[in-house]
Amino acid sequence: MPTKRFDNLDKDKQKNIIGAARREFADNGFHDASLNGIIKNAGISKGSLYYYFEDKTDLYLTVLSEVYGELLGTTVIDPEVLTAENFWNVFSELTLDYISHTKDNPDIVMLTRDLYRMGDSPHASGAIADFFEKIQAVYVSFFSRGLELGVVREDVPLDLLMSILSHMGEGLDLWVFERWEEFSSEQLDKYSQLYAEMVRKIASPEQGEGGSRK
8 A cells, every 4th residue: 555655745745646647547557557657647756655555556446446435335234224115226226327437437447357357356466455445334334224224135144145145246347347338328237237137046934834035
């Protein structure tokens, strides 16, 4: 993660550096991204860059932290507004909000796809894991409320259920991001809704011996 010197830097200068790095990494990928290009576009010296960041990887992961901080804002919801009647509709809306934010900010796809190709799960990467923990906390709160409302199954421990759903979501991200350029906006919405429906089938309580779900 960036040094304390970067944390103490003027916010506008921070934004300028991260913005230049974000564009460079998104346009060229991690391996082909030019630090000289970032330095030029950010209007800083090479010495300054290493004054603020340990290396290229540190800068890249800092950019990802910024990206996932934005994504976190798309998942915020007050659990108290949820009812048994609207719970799953709200969940579907959340998934659509996520894909909508990604469509509006396609560099998210390029940055995350590069991380996958480097062999690291975004959920496990130490530099950005705290953001995923925050997102996970939002969904734990969401599904805990579902348990209270009787619309989330009780026969599976919540932490196990969340782990299953989290890995399923990561798998979908990886699959979609690798094919991003092939899909229309409508197709992306379709896969978003498909994910929401799959989550509902997995997480809803069984109804009777036939195993049908709500």
